[in-house]
Amino acid sequence: MRHPRGIACPEWFIRPAALPPVPGGKVGDRLMENAFHMDDTVQRSPRPVRTFLRLLGYLRPYRGWVFGAVLLLLLLSLLANLVPVLVMRAIDNYVAPLEPSRDKTAEISGLVRISLAIGGLILFQAALRYVQVVLIALAGNRAMHAMRSEIFAHLQRLSVRFLDRNPAGRLLARVTNDIDKIQQTIVEGFVAGISDLVTLAVVLGVMMWINWKLALVMLIPLPAVALVGIVFHVRAQRAFLEIRRKAAAMLAWLQENISGHRVVRLFQANTRHETEFIRRNRDHRDEWLGQVRNFAVYFPTVEFLGVLAIVLILFYTGWNPARPGSAYIPGAGTVGTVFAFVFLAENFYAPVRTLADRYNLILEALASSERIFSLLNTPPEIQSVPGAIDASGVRGEIEFHGVWFSYNEQPPVHDDDPGWILRNINLKIAPGERIAFVGPTGSGKTTLIQLVNRLYAPQRGSVLIDGIPVEKYDLRSLRRAIGMALQEPMLFSGSIADNIRFGDPGLSREQVEQAAVRVHAHPFIMRLEQQYSQPCGERGSLLSTGQRQQIALARAIAHNPRILLLDEATANIDSETEAALQQGILEVMRNRTAIVVAHRLSTIRHVDRIAVIHHGAIRELGTHDELLSLGGIYATLYQLQFSDTAS
Numbered sequence: 001m002r003h004p005r006g007i008a009c010p011e012w013f014i015r016p017a018a019l020p021p022v023p024g025g026k027v028g029d030r031l032m033e034n035a036f037h038m039d040d041t042v043q044r045s046p047r048p049v050r051t052f053l054r055l056l057g058y059l060r061p062y063r064g065w066v067f068g069a070v071l072l073l074l075l076l077s078l079l080a081n082l083v084p085v086l087v088m089r090a091i092d093n094y095v096a097p098l099e100p101s102r103d104k105t106a107e108i109s110g111l112v113r114i115s116l117a118i119g120g121l122i123l124f125q126a127a128l129r130y131v132q133v134v135l136i137a138l139a140g141n142r143a144m145h146a147m148r149s150e151i152f153a154h155l156q157r158l159s160v161r162f163l164d165r166n167p168a169g170r171l172l173a174r175v176t177n178d179i180d181k182i183q184q185t186i187v188e189g190f191v192a193g194i195s196d197l198v199t200l201a202v203v204l205g206v207m208m209w210i211n212w213k214l215a216l217v218m219l220i221p222l223p224a225v226a227l228v229g230i231v232f233h234v235r236a237q238r239a240f241l242e243i244r245r246k247a248a249a250m251l252a253w254l255q256e257n258i259s260g261h262r263v264v265r266l267f268q269a270n271t272r273h274e275t276e277f278i279r280r281n282r283d284h285r286d287e288w289l290g291q292v293r294n295f296a297v298y299f300p301t302v303e304f305l306g307v308l309a310i311v312l313i314l315f316y317t318g319w320n321p322a323r324p325g326s327a328y329i330p331g332a333g334t335v336g337t338v339f340a341f342v343f344l345a346e347n348f349y350a351p352v353r354t355l356a357d358r359y360n361l362i363l364e365a366l367a368s369s370e371r372i373f374s375l376l377n378t379p380p381e382i383q384s385v386p387g388a389i390d391a392s393g394v395r396g397e398i399e400f401h402g403v404w405f406s407y408n409e410q411p412p413v414h415d416d417d418p419g420w421i422l423r424n425i426n427l428k429i430a431p432g433e434r435i436a437f438v439g440p441t442g443s444g445k446t447t448l449i450q451l452v453n454r455l456y457a458p459q460r461g462s463v464l465i466d467g468i469p470v471e472k473y474d475l476r477s478l479r480r481a482i483g484m485a486l487q488e489p490m491l492f493s494g495s496i497a498d499n500i501r502f503g504d505p506g507l508s509r510e511q512v513e514q515a516a517v518r519v520h521a522h523p524f525i526m527r528l529e530q531q532y533s534q535p536c537g538e539r540g541s542l543l544s545t546g547q548r549q550q551i552a553l554a555r556a557i558a559h560n561p562r563i564l565l566l567d568e569a570t571a572n573i574d575s576e577t578e579a580a581l582q583q584g585i586l587e588v589m590r591n592r593t594a595i596v597v598a599h600r601l602s603t604i605r606h607v608d609r610i611a612v613i614h615h616g617a618i619r620e621l622g623t624h625d626e627l628l629s630l631g632g633i634y635a636t637l638y639q640l641q642f643s644d645t646a647s
């Protein structure tokens, strides 16, 4: 919240500062420390099955593709075993036949045939793999596209209260990281995991079919591989979590330093912050190096165990040597069998190595889904009721009836709890009346006007427009009937005209210019290089604060709303421009109900009534003259400002 300028307030008028003292005095650093929220690292889904089923729901429209991809994978895992079998045949029939034949040409043509078959098979597998990868990638991407759109639409409807509480970074992570994780899992984890399992079963079956004794020998290192895999994945997952935590800490620091670069420079915090960044960067690096060590141990170990299986097969066959002059090895079968097993051992251990990885991926994706679903499950607190009334024709009478409001999720119980930001507000504003809210910083003025267009909802009492509670109106039409200029003008990155048209893209160029003329923005816009097409920059950063405020004001009035809420709409504008602008605003306010919040009392001279708000309650209400003669808060404020101006 910005502080008003140039206003002296009596001591008693200002709320005591509620900020706790910061030990060590590193205020800035502690502030930035808080930017990272650990709930983003939830690792396990509490309801995996339900979450998984809901996730599958997103794939339902593409079930044909997913089904096709799974079928292709099954086919591929079957085909992968054909090559070893063909090699076995080649060796046993033509390279080292059990009964050597005299016909060399027949042997060679047989070899050529098998070689061609192997080549053809590999090409065929490549083609199938291509189709499978494309199918599953299409399904995954489309499903995630739908989910991302759903999250965006939901975020648009979620209440302001929810968005106040959830930092932008956390919500961004939902739309980016979490979705990526799920997509990756659909493409690499889930379907491939099925295929891994099937491959294992098929390879095992093929091996048993060829020679069950050799198959058992090949399985000897399996328990060791499984054990190493489990130990590694527990360690690796812990390290990944730590890496993510360190990366987030580094990112949060980076982000706040870049977006707050002016303040960092201004307060000479560069060097201090650089040292801190180096520290966070180093932490992140060290954590990664630890992880690299994990991997560097794991992969050679399982590789070794895989090769061990082959060695065991070789030893077993060496133990039972081939009969002299024959390619038959007792217990092991033919020479071709041994060759086939060398291939098959690799086919078997490759999925064993990746299975644990896939399992992890699925767990992580479930955690990501859980976070996304909990976001999607958050109901929009404020929405239109069925059969809502259209607000476009309202006359503009506004009434606050016994309104109590708290920003806390659980409203306080006792009336004197400081959690109440507004306390028992009763006020009736006639159609076409112009009323000003004045009062000290933090007294609740902004909060009060935000109840009119339902940015928030009061916990007790109600706000009525034309005698009907605001929640009975259709939300869209209600917000359209009300023009609001926020205290902090927020523009978007389009052109000036786009920004003025924000509430109604159908506004003509004339209407846009008319609005700009009213708020006296036209002269400065015409001096810009591209005039109304001039880009405003991210958050309007290419304009001055006062210019931003003028555009925001033009945006509020451009679509001719019945009710105007102006929250310090001219606070950043120089007195000369303001005087010109006031005239325009006065014209705009004719025949409309308007609530104006202002700290500079000179700007509210023309209003019909003034309400003084203090600690969330209306303390004085009346015309300027009435309040002056009352000799209360308003009179004191007025005297102070008047003497300020005089000196």
Ligand SMILES: Nc1ncnc2c1ncn2[C@@H]1O[C@H](COP(=O)(O)OP(=O)(O)OP(=O)(O)O)[C@@H](O)[C@H]1O
Binding pocket: 001, 002, 003, 164, 407, 421, 439, 440, 441, 442, 443, 444, 445, 446, 447, 448, 487
């Ligand atoms: N989004 C929010 N969440 C929680 N508390 C809030 C929020 N916005 C304001 N408050 C609290 O509500 C109180 C009233 O704030 P409000 O913005 O209504 O004051 P104001 O009268 O508009 O002040 P100013 O003159 O500085 O604009 C303040 O004490 C503030 O700390």
Ligand SMILES: [Mg+2]
Binding pocket: 445, 446, 447, 487, 567
């Ligand atoms: Mg305010």
